[in-house]
Amino acid sequence: MNLKKTLSVALAALFLMACNGKQAVQINNVHKNGVVVTAHFLSSEVGSDILKQGGNAFDAAVAVQFALAVVYPRAGNIAGGGFAVIRTAKGESESLDFREKAPKAASERMYLDANGNVIEGLSQTGHLAVGVPGSVDGMVKLHQKYGSLGWEKLVQPAINLAKNGVTLTKLEAEKLNAYRERINQANAGKTNCCYIKDADFITGELIKNPELENVLIRIKNQGRNGFYEGETAELIISEMQRGKGLISKEDLKEYQAVWRPALIGKYRNCKIISMPPPSSGGIALMQLLNGAEKFNMGQYQFGSLEHIHLMVELERRVYADRATWLGDPDYCSVPKDKLLSDEYLTNRYSNIAMNSKSNSQDIKAGNVEVIESFETTHFSIVDKWGNAVSVTTTLNGNYGSKVIVEGGGFFLNNEMDDFSIKSGIPNQFGLVGGKANAIEPEKRMLSSMTPTIIEKNGKLFMVTGSPGGSTIITSVFQNIINAVEFKMNAQECVNAPRIHSQWLPDKVYAETGAISPVVKKELQNLGHIIQEQSRIGMMANISVNPKGQYIGAADTLRHADSKAIGY
Template sequence: MNRSLSLVTVFLSVVLLTSSCRKPVSLREGQGVYQYDSEKSRTGSDRFFSNKPGVIASSGMVASAHPEASRVGVDILKAGGNAVDAAVAVQFALAVVYPVAGNIGGGGFMVYRDKAGTAYTLDFREKAPAKAHKDMYLDAAGNVVPDLSTLGHLAVGVPGSVDGMVEAHRRFGKLPWTQLLQPAIDLAEKGFALTTIQAAGLTSTLPLIRQVNPGKTYFQKADTTAWQPGEQLVQKDLGAVLRRIQAQGRAGFYEGETARLLVAEMQRGRGLITDEDLKNYRSAWREPIVAPYKNYRIITMPPTSSGGVALVQLMRLMEPLPIRRWGWNTDSTVQVMIEAERRVYADRAKFLGDPDFVKMPVDQLTSRDYLTSRWADFSYAKATDSRQVKGGMIPGYESMETTHFSVVDKDGNAVSITTTLNGGYGSKVVVGGAGFLLNNEMDDFSVKPGVPNMFGLIGNQANAIAPGKRMLSSMTPTIVEKEGKLYMVVGTPGGSTIITSVFQTIMNVLEHGMTMQESVNALKFHHQWLPDKTTFESGAFSEQTLQYLQSRGYTLERLTNSLGRMDCIMVRPDGTLEGASDPRSDNTSMGY
């Protein structure tokens, strides 16, 4: 039913009209009537995955993908470590207890805000080996060779996780490095109990691991039967690698015995990484993206991650719209969020890549004038055709498995880290004699312009393969301030869905009044420009919203699985911390 325009809506329309020479979107009230009810949500109904409660603590909090890793982080905080110390310990613990994505053979990003409010970002994303080239995954006819960029040795980029943790600790750590590595060593050498989800995941992946690693027995039981929940996974070779890193720091991975084993593995499988690639790898401190949203401040990751740019674009596209009044996941709210996502992912494909190789118009992409112009071809009457949506025009410009954890310490220092092997268990390559998995991050490059990667993302020349170049990522570790004070630490895995999951989780709190855990529990949806469809968790939309979207030509796909694995922390009004870990998996918040 159509309603008259409110005075606020009329004012917003005028603002949009005067800020752009192109025809603006006409803002109007939403059709839907659903309003979020926090009391009702706690029953587990009303489009929430579950009614899992948050974890409350007064002095420190860790939210991660595995209970053992969260326990390690809290123990470090209790021992006097700061948020960076705990993050380093959690990263190495996850490399042991969460092999599907935790790693020393991958890479990632860190957003750090110290207690004084100063922000830093560290890029420890993998790099292409020196022998890599833009056509390395194409056949003689120029077609993409299936699986070559995702499975096996040629899919592996130079790992950055160990260097990243060394660099973070060097600059901000408090406790001794050796102390931070010991919990992971103990977990590797003594073993840990597999969860139900882990046992099923390992068992289903073993055929590919055996295929890629002939003659090796890593992640396999002696009797070759399926893994069962509660069984112990012991990783002696990985423990030995961690001991070398403990004793030698960076050299314990990028030089010496571990490097020799990694390079030998590459030669065995015709991979490209050499001793020189390992010695030359360095993580990079970058200038964080910091942007206001109403009375909040968003601190997020710049490229090589696309996540920060995209998140700020999405939030600023929403800023003039009355989505709080329209209501959570109502028809108009969902429609404008889908349309914003469509345009932002088109920009991602056109403009973003490694800042050491590509000049990117980040300030223009996140400017309000530019974003206003992106609404010019939108109509509430029908879905925009993604085939007609391109990356925007900027004058002067030349042309899914990950894990996240959040940490806040007693002093208010906060860390948001997203780290990955890319696909589940990465390339499936296990380094012989070392026992750790290697990434398949080379697939995150644009293997061929216009051809989608494993997550369906389209890339262009900005993200083409080049020696020493970092591949574009969707990882979106983010910290939010409220009135100048720490408010939220947010992030998730999920490949191309990371950006939209983080976006919705933040907006659920800022605009719809949810607690941190309620926002994590809330069912979510995703659109990424191409393919031109909206995927959604079953139950995310009311029947009224579904009918509204379908009547306007939106292609909707109900998922049989779920979106995101959020691990977040929020500072509550009384100063206590709410840890919010995703009920969709084993994610666990712990505090003290």
């Protein structure tokens, strides 16, 4: 049985268990000293080892971020960006924005031809798609403020992995093979990089990356300057010049990650701590949870017509708001308070009817299907003191722009596609936008990444997040709903089948087996268009039980390489 069919059967089984009210999964990953959950078992081991050496959650996050750049190159990165939401053991919270920026030479019409039409693929593949990376500066700032172990100790595990090599899993070999031709095309003429091959990658193959090893050594020895200045910066600039990219020495040298107040909301008896703009995730999540509470979603059976219909109706309105109002708060006025006000949301949801479907506006010319992609990666960490960190980091598309820095051994992002390159024209995830997210020099592009931490009755309750492009927000939303409304345990929350809707296209995307045949027919009778996806999202969860023990829950059903490791 192939992987897709196995996943479909498993999800269908989970759906039936959920509908019958049965416990789908027993909890056995319980720890008292800390847990690390990542998309790759080797990075989980790195983070857990740091905790065992006396490091805190933030030390482990730094080590995991660099390890992922080696073991999970499709999304782990040193030339991408992301967001971190933190909660200290004292209950203090804030967020770190290390999202990429547009280069100084970027312009609003840079992906349009003389007639104002979008040049296909220009914002997604190649050197012009690359935003100024933020990951390294973000890790430096996280360590400077909250780290306890020495910087060198945190970068060394990634160096060891690059030097000694990483054995390809079946999943990673398949992903590299799926993108091998595109990677080779984007790097024509380069021969020394481990990711450039004429033959297929093989499961069990050992991949060593001496070029990346040398970059990581410079970062270990020089900190921020080991990436944004000196030899590594010269390699990036040479790569930009080779492919007519826009990033300059000044762009690299002047990049700064930004500490921002976390976005705080309430849901039932829970405090929600999430990411503010330039992430759309936090605001959208708070809006969805507000609607779930207003309509008392928990009164409906999981997977029922009412449950799914209500989620879709809420999501449609929230994603319409996302397209209109959200962007980089340093460049546009984001009406956060208005969007989250009870008065606004009461009015916003007032026309939801449980017996009929509302209509999204007509899909605009050039719209595309949602591409469910796992290019982003999320990890969650809690330590023995109760510090918690939720980090989502990305290259945007799988292997980003597909461009590898010659002499550096790492992929560059294609985050410029997350801007609204033309009003009303969707990006690779089918998301549309307007002026608020238009390209401007040094502006940060809007994101769907939604790293989130939850308190219940004043105590740490859950650390969560997901990859998945436009589906990140709805995946995190459903995960919280599963825990609070449907009383699922940690692993059941992660395993439960998911759906997604996003205003445009006017469709409901459902994991195979997530909707029963009877409910599917009922939804179609209301006018919903159902399209099956093999998988939606990939959660990395940590929950806290009443005894104060940590429960790690990796999404191994959808991604076999992910793992929760604690002690």
